[in-house]
Amino acid sequence: MTMTMSSAELLRDQGFQAPTARTAGQGVEGLEELTDLERSDRLARMREGTLGSIHSWELVTAVDGPGTRMTVFLNGCPLRCLYCHNPDTFLMKDGAPISDEELLNRIRRYRRVFKATNGGITLSGGEVLMQPAFAKRIILGTKAMGIHTCIDTLRLPWREL
Numbered sequence: 001m002t003m004t005m006s007s008a009e010l011l012r013d014q015g016f017q018a019p020t021a022r023t024a025g026q027g028v029e030g031l032e033e034l035t036d037l038e039r040s041d042r043l044a045r046m047r048e049g050t051l052g053s054i055h056s057w058e059l060v061t062a063v064d065g066p067g068t069r070m071t072v073f074l075n076g077c078p079l080r081c082l083y084c085h086n087p088d089t090f091l092m093k094d095g096a097p098i099s100d101e102e103l104l105n106r107i108r109r110y111r112r113v114f115k116a117t118n119g120g121i122t123l124s125g126g127e128v129l130m131q132p133a134f135a136k137r138i139i140l141g142t143k144a145m146g147i148h149t150c151i152d153t154l155r156l157p158w159r160e161l
Helices: 007-013 039-048 100-109 111-117 132-144
Strands: 051-061 069-074 096-099 120-125 148-151
Touching: 039 051, 039 132, 051 100, 051 132, 069 100, 069 132, 096 100, 100 111, 100 132, 120 132, 132 148
Parallel strands: 069 120, 120 148
Antiparallel strands: 051 069, 051 096
């Protein structure tokens, strides 16, 4: 007799750790990773919001806000919800280091698509507000381009963006 484990049992078996392998979206394909930064520089840039920990991005998602969306999944979440939709985004250290300018340049490429479909970008995760300075820079930069924005958040009691 063969036994199979449910997804919930597999997560429990992993002690609520991020799954070891899951491919999602584009990953960070097409975005330049800043992997040569010293740890202190990386942390300083994350605090100022010029560097984010990104899991992946997807274009043409239709469920993360109005119109055609680019959804950017950020890494990092303090919770370990049993039925988490994106458990592979739990750990911030597992994300790719991407600059705010690099992501904003990628968003800029799709302005016409967003305008034609009344779409825009959605920041999701993980928990977006674990990277408040980065999220603020992306939202403000996107708004400056006239693009609609959404944040998918747990709205944990962190400081305001």
